[in-house]
Amino acid sequence: MKFKSLLNEPLMDQYTVAAGEEGLAREVSQVGVVDAPDFEKYLLPGQLILTTGYLFHDNLPLLRSLIIELDKHNAAGLGIKYNRYFTELPRDVIVLANKHRIPIIWTPADEVISITIRNLSDVILSKHTGELHEIVKINQELSAINHNNTYQHLLDLSAQILEAPLLLLDSHFTAIYASTALLKERDFFTQFLRESSGIAYLNLQEKVRVTFKGQNFDILPIFSALKENKAFVAIATSEDRLSDFQLLKREQVINALGFANSRTDLINETEFRNRSGFFLNVMESGLNQEAINHYLNDANIDVTARYRVAVLDFTTKKTVIETRQFEILQALTRWFIRESNWSVLIFSHKQQLVLLINMTIDTRSFLQELYDFLTEQDKLEYDFTIGFSRVTGEMKQLAELYEQANNALKLTTKTHPIMRFRPKSAHELLHLLPPQESHAFVEKTLGPILDNPELLKTLETYIFLHQNVTAVAGAMFVHRNTINYRLKRIAELLDVNLEMPDVLVDIQLSLLLIN
Numbered sequence: 001m002k003f004k005s006l007l008n009e010p011l012m013d014q015y016t017v018a019a020g021e022e023g024l025a026r027e028v029s030q031v032g033v034v035d036a037p038d039f040e041k042y043l044l045p046g047q048l049i050l051t052t053g054y055l056f057h058d059n060l061p062l063l064r065s066l067i068i069e070l071d072k073h074n075a076a077g078l079g080i081k082y083n084r085y086f087t088e089l090p091r092d093v094i095v096l097a098n099k100h101r102i103p104i105i106w107t108p109a110d111e112v113i114s115i116t117i118r119n120l121s122d123v124i125l126s127k128h129t130g131e132l133h134e135i136v137k138i139n140q141e142l143s144a145i146n147h148n149n150t151y152q153h154l155l156d157l158s159a160q161i162l163e164a165p166l167l168l169l170d171s172h173f174t175a176i177y178a179s180t181a182l183l184k185e186r187d188f189f190t191q192f193l194r195e196s197s198g199i200a201y202l203n204l205q206e207k208v209r210v211t212f213k214g215q216n217f218d219i220l221p222i223f224s225a226l227k228e229n230k231a232f233v234a235i236a237t238s239e240d241r242l243s244d245f246q247l248l249k250r251e252q253v254i255n256a257l258g259f260a261n262s263r264t265d266l267i268n269e270t271e272f273r274n275r276s277g278f279f280l281n282v283m284e285s286g287l288n289q290e291a292i293n294h295y296l297n298d299a300n301i302d303v304t305a306r307y308r309v310a311v312l313d314f315t316t317k318k319t320v321i322e323t324r325q326f327e328i329l330q331a332l333t334r335w336f337i338r339e340s341n342w343s344v345l346i347f348s349h350k351q352q353l354v355l356l357i358n359m360t361i362d363t364r365s366f367l368q369e370l371y372d373f374l375t376e377q378d379k380l381e382y383d384f385t386i387g388f389s390r391v392t393g394e395m396k397q398l399a400e401l402y403e404q405a406n407n408a409l410k411l412t413t414k415t416h417p418i419m420r421f422r423p424k425s426a427h428e429l430l431h432l433l434p435p436q437e438s439h440a441f442v443e444k445t446l447g448p449i450l451d452n453p454e455l456l457k458t459l460e461t462y463i464f465l466h467q468n469v470t471a472v473a474g475a476m477f478v479h480r481n482t483i484n485y486r487l488k489r490i491a492e493l494l495d496v497n498l499e500m501p502d503v504l505v506d507i508q509l510s511l512l513l514i515n
Contacts, residue, residue, distance in 0.1 A: 001127045002243045003028050003048075003076055003103050009123045014108040019094040020077065023101030025241045028076040031120045033113070037062060043073040046244075050107065050116060051078070053085035063093060070102050077103035079120075081113060131245045138249060142256040154260055155179040158253040162235060162246075168257060169193070169219070169232040172339055173201045182236075185213070189234070193219075201232070202335065209237075220250075222258045231261045272334075275299070276347035279354070283399045292395055301345070308363045309401035310388035311409050312353040326351055328379050336373050342366065354402060359392040367418050385412035390421040438513045445510040448493040455493070458486045463508050467498075 004024040007015055017024070029046030037055060049070065056063035070078060078097075080086055089097075089104065097104050107116045138161050145157050151168065159165050159179035167186060168177040173193040175186040182189070189212060193199070197210050199219075207220045215236055222231045233254060242250070278295055281287050287295075296303045312329065314322060326348075333353055337344050343358035344366070357363050367386050374380060387409030389401040408421035433441075442450070449455045458476065462483075465471040469487070473480040487498060496503045 001028055001124060001131075001245065002026065005127070005243075006048075006120070006123060007105070009127075011119050011123055014111075015079070016106050018080070018089055018104045018106050019097035020101055020103040022098065023077060023103045025239065026074075026076045026101070026103065027241075027243050028124060029244065030124070031117050033117065034066065039066060040069045040073075043069055043075050045074040046076050047073075048076040048120065049078050050081075050113060050120075052081045052113060057085035060090060060093065064096055067093070067096050067100055067102050067104075071100040075102075077105065079105050079107045079116070081109065081111075081116075082106040083109035131248075135248060135252065138252055142252060145256075151177040151260065152180075154256065158256070161249055161253060164236045164238075166233055166235045166253075168261075169234060171202070171230055171232075171335060173197075173199070173232065175234070188213075193234075204232070210234075220254060222254055222261055231257070233257055272347070275345075276349070279345075279347040279356075279398065280349060282395060283349070283402055285399065289396055296395065303395070306359040306392040306394055307345070307356040307401065308359065308389050308392050309398065309405045310355040310357060310363070310367055310386055311402065311405040312355070312384055312386050313351070313409055315383045315385055315412075315414075322351075322382065325380065325382055328377075329353060329374065329384065332374055332377055332379070333370065336370055349402075352406075354405075356395075356398075357388070363388055364418070364420070371418060383414065383417075385409060385417040385419075387412060387419050387421065433513075442510045442513050445506050446494070446514075449490060455486055455490050458483065459490050459507065460511050462487060462498075463504065463511060467504075 002024065003026050006012060006028050007017070007024070027046045028048050030044065030048070032042070032044070032047045032049050034049050034051045034055060037059075039049075043049070049066070056066070066078065069075075080089075093104075107113075111119075141157060141161075142154075145153055155166060155168060155177050156179050159181065165179045165181040167175040167179070167182055167189060169190075170176050173190065175190045175193075178186045178189075192212050193201075193210070199208055199210075204219075204221060207218055210217050210219060216238065217234045218237050219232050219234045222233055235250065239246075278287075282292060293303045312333065314325065314329075316322070330346075330348060330353055333355075334346060336342075337346060343361060345356040347354050357366060367388060371386060374384070387405045387407070389404035389408070391401070391404070393401050404421035408419045411419045446456070446459075449459065458472070461472050461475055462469075465475065469480055469483050473483045476483070491498050498504070
């Protein structure tokens with residue numbers, strides 16, 4: 001209990017404050033007696049020290065040392081028996097007690113110190129017993145309301161327990177619920193926090209205090225299973241230092257809100273998994289257009305929207321801990337998308353994150369912002385890369401767009417972590433053939449002239465200039481009749497008709513394989 005509350009008890013009506021009144025917010029949890037000069041060895045936090053004053057009436061420096069040590073050990077204060085060895089305190093002692101905010105009280109002159117100890121201990125014990133009963137009651141009330149009522153009921157009960165209004169904030173510092181007294185301020189509080197507080201809320205792990213419209217609020221994180229999904233509670237406060245009992249009540253409220261928030265997280269996670277299941281069904285062609293439109297309408301997603309698809313994947317594939325890393329990557333990516341209300345849908349597939357990016361968004365700019373954001377997060381221990389589709393498409397084209405993005409992902413490197421899909425050129429496609437197949441095809445098509453550079457060059461130029469003999473002659477600086485002779489010779493050696501389209505296609509492919 002607080003020192004101030006202790007003095008307000010009926011048994012304490014003869015106890016008066018002699019100095020250090022600003023320290024009455026200190027917590028009192030036990031009573032002790034000073035009877036030796038080496039008192040610093042025995043001081044404890046929350047301890048109210050009693051003395052007759054015998055040690056100090058001829059040794060004021062020792063009294064001043066005691067005051068400093070009491071502060072250093074976070075003790076509650078000092079009680080001196082009035083009119084035994086002191087009837088007043090020296091001015092410098094009062095100044096020192098005020099400076100360190102160590103309350104000094106006079107205990108009754110006609111009360112032996114053993115009775116003083118008993119009276120103080122009885123009051124503290126009685127208070128603790130009452131607080132314990134109240135904590136049990138609070139726990140029962142919060143448990144009951146958590147199972148059967150809404151967030152509004154929970155916030156109002158919490159405000160009653162804490163004797164202070166409060167708000168529940170999501171991971172984006174948006175006040176989503178408030179106790180009744182703050183309902184009208186909810187949107188203004190959100191605007192203040194997000195635009196004016198300057199708090200980096202994504203990584204906020206500790207209590208912070210803000211002042212909103214002249215009122216102090218303590219903002220405390222409420223952690224869920226994934227710390228990236230944490231919420232916050234903002235509690236109005238008028239005190240700099242809370243009692244242990246007040247802190248315990250806060251902890252109970254935060255635990256109750258955390259339990260409720262975890263249930264909401266579970267619902268959201270189930271919804272995310274169900275949506276992922278829908279997207280996977282679309283990719284596997286398991287849904288017709290009518291079924292796709294029905295789901296999109298129910299989910300308030302525009303059925304006519306077109307998307308580019310991007311795929312995020314770790315470059316390292318090992319260790320079980322990567323599962324946890326994937327969960328962090330997923331949570332942070334979802335947080336980033338919601339933070340700025342990007343028109344992007346997201347689901348997971350085979351330890352990859354798949355993003356459907358609305359065509360109205362500059363895809364490369366968005367992905368660069370996302371990449372920069374994620375790489376700044378210490379929680380991610382592995383490198384990752386991003387590939388995205390070249391074109392946009394409707395939801396029914398998801399499989400094709402995913403394939404493009406996945407192929408683009410294979411082209412990424414550490415120096416180029418974001419790549420857009422590009423179709424392979426004819427050269428690239430041909431060089432995907434096994435070498436023996438390529439050699440066999442070239443030999444079959446051009447074998448008789450492979451060792452004749454003049455005929456090979458003439459045929460290549462003939463194909464390149466679209467069978468225009470005059471243009472070929474000009475390009476090779478020979479007479480037109482010479483080109484006709486060479487072409488006739490090529491046709492005879494290859495035993496083909498150079499005017500047949502299929503023959504020309506085979507020859508062109510062979511020339512590409514050679515080059």
